[in-house]
Amino acid sequence: MPFVKVNKNTCITAGVCWSLAPDIFEYDPTTGKTRIKDPYRKDDTSFESIGEIPERMKEIAKGAADVCPTLSITVE
Numbered sequence: 001m002p003f004v005k006v007n008k009n010t011c012i013t014a015g016v017c018w019s020l021a022p023d024i025f026e027y028d029p030t031t032g033k034t035r036i037k038d039p040y041r042k043d044d045t046s047f048e049s050i051g052e053i054p055e056r057m058k059e060i061a062k063g064a065a066d067v068c069p070t071l072s073i074t075v076e
């Protein structure tokens with residue numbers, strides 16, 4: 001299954017990813033950054049959030065990665 005990662009060090013909380021893919025990304029009130037949403041979240045620290053998503057959601061995640069203004073999202 002594809003992995004999605006958010007680099008919290010570079011995320012500026014622009015919110016584009018939540019708008020495009022609200023099933024995958026959400027605002028984390030603890031850090032003020034974006035994190036991967038449950039049930040896909042696998043690891044979440046102060047500097048990154050990592051998740052595993054179904055194959056059918058890969059294209060929407062890549063679409064969010066493409067428009068993230070700080071290139072903070074990677075999908076592989």
Ligand code: SF4
Nearest residue numbers: 011012014015017068
């Ligand atoms: S689009 Fe990029 S910068 Fe904006 S909230 Fe999402 S990860 Fe952070």
